[in-house]
Amino acid sequence: MESKDTMVGTYNRAGEVKAFGEMKIGVKGLVDTGITQIPRIFHHPQVFLANPKPSSTVRIPIINLGGGMFESKVMRETVIAKVRVAVEKFGFFQVINHGIPVDVMEKMKDGIREFHEQDSEVKKTFYSRDITKKVKYNTNFDLYSSQAANWRDTLTTVMAPDVPKADDLPNICGEIMLEYTKRMMKLGELIFELLSEALGLKSNHLKEMDCAKSLSLLSHYYPPCPEPDRTFGISSHTDISFITILLQDHIGGLQILHDGYWIDVPPNPEALILNLGDLLQLITNDQFVSVDHRVLANRGEEPRISIASFFMHTIPNEQVYGPIKELLSEENPPKYRDTTTTEMATHYLARGLDGTSPLLHFKI
Numbered sequence: 093m094e095s096k097d098t099m100v101g102t103y104n105r106a107g108e109v110k111a112f113g114e115m116k117i118g119v120k121g122l123v124d125t126g127i128t129q130i131p132r133i134f135h136h137p138q139v140f141l142a143n144p145k146p147s148s149t150v151r152i153p154i155i156n157l158g159g160g161m162f163e164s165k166v167m168r169e170t171v172i173a174k175v176r177v178a179v180e181k182f183g184f185f186q187v188i189n190h191g192i193p194v195d196v197m198e199k200m201k202d203g204i205r206e207f208h209e210q211d212s213e214v215k216k217t218f219y220s221r222d223i224t225k226k227v228k229y230n231t232n233f234d235l236y237s238s239q240a241a242n243w244r245d246t247l248t249t250v251m252a253p254d255v256p257k258a259d260d261l262p263n264i265c266g267e268i269m270l271e272y273t274k275r276m277m278k279l280g281e282l283i284f285e286l287l288s289e290a291l292g293l294k295s296n297h298l299k300e301m302d303c304a305k306s307l308s309l310l311s312h313y314y315p316p317c318p319e320p321d322r323t324f325g326i327s328s329h330t331d332i333s334f335i336t337i338l339l340q341d342h343i344g345g346l347q348i349l350h351d352g353y354w355i356d357v358p359p360n361p362e363a364l365i366l367n368l369g370d371l372l373q374l375i376t377n378d379q380f381v382s383v384d385h386r387v388l389a390n391r392g393e394e395p396r397i398s399i400a401s402f403f404m405h406t407i408p409n410e411q412v413y414g415p416i417k418e419l420l421s422e423e424n425p426p427k428y429r430d431t432t433t434t435e436m437a438t439h440y441l442a443r444g445l446d447g448t449s450p451l452l453h454f455k456i
């Protein structure tokens with residue numbers, strides 16, 4: 093007999109989730125069968141779908157990084173001031189002239205699309221939910237812990253500090269992933285310098301804490317959804333990372349929570365989107381915050397591709413992080429206890445994306 097808590101309404105949710113997971117075909121595989129209604133394991137409660145209301149007027153700032161080479165100290169200071177305002181006001185901003193050529197970004201999106209669109213028998217060889225595995229494909233990392241599944245499949249690859257060999261990565265996109273990573277690591281270093289200075293610390297501070305050292309790529313595929321008003325591409329969440337740098341294609345659907353409204357982050361082929369994660373909020377003792385965001389289910393005819401570069405350590409990792417001492421004072425005592433990426437990730441995974449901040453668990 094099924095235990096009571098796996099029964100939702102009149103159906104055995106746990107059983108249907110397991111059956112879907114074990115098919116290893118992802119959401120893309122479901123769409124390919126020609127379904128016109130989405131399975132109920134993807135249904136989100138109406139209240140989450142409807143609230144809060146979207147706002148069409150506010151936009152996150154766009155910051156020009158000038159290729160990362162600042163001609164003068166004044167220029168650098170100006171950019172740092174813009175970064176500080178953007179992160180304190182929105183927790184998100186877009187960057188242009190960030191040093192990653194548009195053709196590399198285009199090839200990266202193409203490579204990821206090709207990965208997800210290849211024969212499902214090939215994809216199945218990468219299918220795994222093992223958190224220690226460095227190259228894996230699956231659907232909904234939190235499939236077994238969330239209340240409702242999302243309309244998205246993901247290829248997750250650990251790219252740094254140990255750079256994988258091309259042979260360890262999927263054939264179809266391995267080379268471009270390595271090229272993209274090389275450039276992303278450089279951009280990450282620059283961003284952590286700017287963020288350190290925006291905090292009033294010396295420019296190497298966050299790098300010396302190893303925030304820029306480790307990178308995982310979450311390469312998402314959001315297939316067209318036959319009932320986009322019943323589910324999400326990714327439901328409201330904060331990122332666990334120090335920072336995330338997102339490449340999105342032309343489809344749209346990303347929204348961030350700002351002053352109680354969802355605001356759209358419109359596609360821009362030249363821009364990358366930057367947001368702060370929970371680990372950075374924890375070490376900055378809430379000076380910089382990790383903001384809720386989500387992706388609406390894809391209502392178009394084409395798939396949506398996005399690649400999220402998560403700067404965070406590979407699990408398992410026992411390096412200890414707590415609020416940065418230089419930022420603390422009698423008026424600003426530590427709000428969080430020390431923790432590790434492993435402890436945070438384990439907590440994150442166990443609860444799924446449930447819309448509450450996983451940081452509450454680490455509050456003093």
Ligand code: OGA
Binds near residue numbers: 312326340385386398
């Ligand atoms: C994420 C995320 C947004 C997107 O991977 O954490 O928020 O547009 N992705 O795919």
Ligand code: NI
Binds near residue numbers: 385
């Ligand atoms: Ni996210």
